[in-house]
Amino acid sequence: MNHPHTTPPLDPAPGYRIADWEITGLIGSGSWGSVYAAKKVVDGAAGGAAVAIKLLRTDLLTPGQRASMEELARNEARFSTEADHPHLVRTHAVVTLGDPGRPALDGMTALVMDRAERSLQDLLAAGGSGRPLPDAERILSGVSAGLAHMHQHGWIHADLKPANILLGPERAVWLADFGLTVELEGTHAYVPPLGSLDHVPPEWWSERTGIHGTTVRKTADIWAFGVLAHQVLTGGLHPFPGSTARARSLAAQAYASGSAPLRLEDSLEPGWRKLIVDCLAPDHASRAALDAGELSRRVQALHVERLPGSRYRRPAVLLVSGLTACAAVAGLAVAFVPFDDKDAPGKPTSSATGATLADTALPGAIPADSDVPVTLRPVITDAAKRCTDKEVTPVLLAAMLKAESGFDPKASRSATGEHGIAMWTPAVFKAWAVDGDRDGDKDYMSPPDAIATMAVFTCWLDQRFKQSDLRENLPGLIAAGYRTSDRTVIEAGGVPKSVRPYVDTVLAHLRDYTH
Numbered sequence: 147m148n149h150p151h152t153t154p155p156l157d158p159a160p161g162y163r164i165a166d167w168e169i170t171g172l173i174g175s176g177s178w179g180s181v182y183a184a185k186k187v188v189d190g191a192a193g194g195a196a197v198a199i200k201l202l203r204t205d206l207l208t209p210g211q212r213a214s215m216e217e218l219a220r221n222e223a224r225f226s227t228e229a230d231h232p233h234l235v236r237t238h239a240v241v242t243l244g245d246p247g248r249p250a251l252d253g254m255t256a257l258v259m260d261r262a263e264r265s266l267q268d269l270l271a272a273g274g275s276g277r278p279l280p281d282a283e284r285i286l287s288g289v290s291a292g293l294a295h296m297h298q299h300g301w302i303h304a305d306l307k308p309a310n311i312l313l314g315p316e317r318a319v320w321l322a323d324f325g326l327t328v329e330l331e332g333t334h335a336y337v338p339p340l341g342s343l344d345h346v347p348p349e350w351w352s353e354r355t356g357i358h359g360t361t362v363r364k365t366a367d368i369w370a371f372g373v374l375a376h377q378v379l380t381g382g383l384h385p386f387p388g389s390t391a392r393a394r395s396l397a398a399q400a401y402a403s404g405s406a407p408l409r410l411e412d413s414l415e416p417g418w419r420k421l422i423v424d425c426l427a428p429d430h431a432s433r434a435a436l437d438a439g440e441l442s443r444r445v446q447a448l449h450v451e452r453l454p455g456s457r458y459r460r461p462a463v464l465l466v467s468g469l470t471a472c473a474a475v476a477g478l479a480v481a482f483v484p485f486d487d488k489d490a491p492g493k494p495t496s497s498a499t500g501a502t503l504a505d506t507a508l509p510g511a512i513p514a515d516s517d518v519p520v521t522l523r524p525v526i527t528d529a530a531k532r533c534t535d536k537e538v539t540p541v542l543l544a545a546m547l548k549a550e551s552g553f554d555p556k557a558s559r560s561a562t563g564e565h566g567i568a569m570w571t572p573a574v575f576k577a578w579a580v581d582g583d584r585d586g587d588k589d590y591m592s593p594p595d596a597i598a599t600m601a602v603f604t605c606w607l608d609q610r611f612k613q614s615d616l617r618e619n620l621p622g623l624i625a626a627g628y629r630t631s632d633r634t635v636i637e638a639g640g641v642p643k644s645v646r647p648y649v650d651t652v653l654a655h656l657r658d659y660t661h
């Protein structure tokens with residue numbers, strides 16, 4: 147952020163305890179706080195899960211700065227605790243320090259978060275420029291999914307930049323730093339006049355700053371994403387020329403006013419170039435055509451991951467009429483696109499399995515001789531691609547669907563209010579719903595919607611368990627979490643007794659599909 151200063155660390159020494167955690171060292175300092183490495187205290191010693199603790203300070207400030215900084219601290223605490231998505235950093239606790247003996251710390255807010263290994267900024271700083279980061283598309287895919295979730299809930303991040311993207315264990319990608327996050331009031335909200343010069347949209351400079359602050363709209367995040375995507379795909383190059391942030395922002399304003407063209411790096415692939423051009427539409431109105439949900443869908447479609455040891459590229463989740471193999475399921479067409487380096491798009495699908503050759507090479511692919519209905523196979527395979535975590539595979543989803551409903555799209559358990567092929571309860575489905583067939587609505591009785599939503603939810607469960615240091619028998623834990631809840635499994639420290647028979651059934655199906 148473009149803040150007046152970076153605060154000196156507060157230096158709570160290693161060994162200092164904050165609620166159930168013990169500080170082990172300083173990670174770094176930002177504009178209004180410092181972040182410390184810490185560990186959970188277990189049996190009196192700091193031997194538990196690793197976390198990061200951000201101490202938000204409001205000392206060292208003039209009274210004028212203090213008011214807006216206190217608001218930022220409140221914001222950060224509020225949005226951090228409400229954020230609940232695999233691509234938003236998770237906050238375990240917000241603690242107000244009570245330490246009258248240390249006035250510098252007394253009354254300070256501490257956010258206890260999942261600990262990242264590095265930020266995207268660190269990764270960009272370490273790499274040479276001109277080449278995409280090794281994991282560029284996967285990172286952008288996570289960022290766009292997190293952003294879509296925020297916008298869907300009416301929040302604007304308002305400070306999207308590489309320093310605020312954290313990269314965690316197990317290849318996690320988290321949006322972080324919710325200090326400037328705001329909730330929409332109608333079509334816009336107000337933030338204090340802060341933000342990274344390199345990532346604010348050109349209209350930011352001409353928006354009035356009133357008593358509420360500066361106007362910010364969702365399209366500001368879309369612009370910031372465009373800048374960030376350009377940086378990630380070119381090893382750090384900003385889309386606008388200039389050796390200082392001020393010069394680059396002037397170049398962006400010249401482009402927005404029509405006096406200079408947009409010149410993106412030649413090396414960008416056409417699909418990405420088009421997406422970045424759309425994100426960097428010169429004004430709010432033209433940028434508003436692209437909402438974060440659509441942005442995320444386009445990014446997922448461009449996210450083509452190379453599988454180690456495979457000559458195939460992982461198929462993107464994409465609708466391309468004319469190139470698709472369609473499977474009619476419950477009267478709905480599900481499209482899916484094979485990708486291969488050498489072969490032309492539209493590579494034939496195997497009519498026996500409904501899956502592409504590339505798909506059968508995917509880890510966890512549904513075997514040709516299984517009892518999974520042929521029409522469902524591409525739907526399940528497609529759904530599994532929504533999750534980049536290796537545990538969520540087509541065979542795991544298939545095993546769960548078999549245990550849930552025996553693959554019956556009309557299944558229903560009225561006693562528990564569970565319906566459809568994935569046995570969703572409508573309220574839970576609503577919270578996670580994905581439009582799997584992209585027909586404009588999300589329906590738990592529609593197999594593509596129900597299965598895509600199952601994939602996204604199981605992906606989140608998988609990440610929740612890994613973050614809670616539950617790593618053994620993840621397929622079993624995922625099945626248990628699906629039948630109960632993430633919290634029940636985490637509190638039980640494994641598969642709860644009540645769902646053991648169900649989990650055993652899922653694991654038996656999984657074995658059938660993998661042996």
Ligand SMILES: Nc1ncnc2c1ncn2[C@@H]1O[C@H](COP(=O)(O)OP(=O)(O)OP(=O)(O)O)[C@@H](O)[C@H]1O
Pocket residue numbers: 147149173174175176177178179180181198200235259260261262263264265309310312322323
């Ligand atoms: N959850 C986390 N896990 C590990 N490191 C973190 C975590 N959150 C922040 N950090 C790191 O701590 C340092 C300080 O972060 P902080 O958010 O306070 O400031 P910043 O983002 O660098 O700057 P500013 O707040 O001014 O934008 C950064 O290096 C950041 O990458």
